[in-house]
Amino acid sequence: MNEYTYEEITVGQKESFEVTVTDEMMASFCAITGDINPLHNDSDYAVSKGHPGRVVYGMLTGSLLSTLAGVYLPGKRSLIQEVKIKFSKPVYIGDTLTVEGVVEEKHDSYSLIIIKVTIKNQKGEKVCRARMQVGVED
Amino acid sequence: MTHEEIMEIIRRIFRDVFDDEDLEVNDSTNSSDIEDWDSLEHITLVVSMEKEFDLKFDLKEVNALANVGEMADLIARKLA
Numbered sequence: 001m002n003e004y005t006y007e008e009i010t011v012g013q014k015e016s017f018e019v020t021v022t023d024e025m026m027a028s029f030c031a032i033t034g035d036i037n038p039l040h041n042d043s044d045y046a047v048s049k050g051h052p053g054r055v056v057y058g059m060l061t062g063s064l065l066s067t068l069a070g071v072y073l074p075g076k077r078s079l080i081q082e083v084k085i086k087f088s089k090p091v092y093i094g095d096t097l098t099v100e101g102v103v104e105e106k107h108d109s110y111s112l113i114i115i116k117v118t119i120k121n122q123k124g125e126k127v128c129r130a131r132m133q134v135g136v137e138d
Numbered sequence: 139m140t141h142e143e144i145m146e147i148i149r150r151i152f153r154d155v156f157d158d159e160d161l162e163v164n165d166s167t168n169s170s171d172i173e174d175w176d177s178l179e180h181i182t183l184v185v186s187m188e189k190e191f192d193l194k195f196d197l198k199e200v201n202a203l204a205n206v207g208e209m210a211d212l213i214a215r216k217l218a
Contacts, residue, residue: 081181105189107188109184109185109188109195110181110197112181112185133181
């Protein structure tokens, strides 16, 4: 886990990591949230709606922002304050996602950073875009 | 920039942050007048004003402000 202090972080700084979405992650997310929507849980239904298989929960993809801030940028001192997120393409089980965050702004008065986040699949397609406001605690 | 010109920009920032085009903001407005004005939105307001007016606040001077009018006065002093 990274432990960047506010002073150590610079505008333009990047961090990234990869995650492959598994059946187990889908089952865990379903158990945590209670979202039993068939698009995420019933292959036949998902195929009938034009998808090659079950669609990964958008918020599961979105939950990787927590990892980005809490483990990578800034890491240990992270406190997420706000997230704006867009899901531009569906994600499917087995997709390998690359989550990348770039520090876009620093605000000294409150020791907070704005991180622009892009999540791409293994084909290089953007599946998610986000902006995250993260406090960097002492 | 005059006090009223600054207040007009501040009103736009408040209406944008609180997503309310009809929000009334005047010199005496403070956090008790706007239900959603909590500590997080306060940070958003201050950061938005720093960006809009291209200036930096010291946290102590922001915390000493009693209302929006005093914020406008502080911005005017910094822009002078």
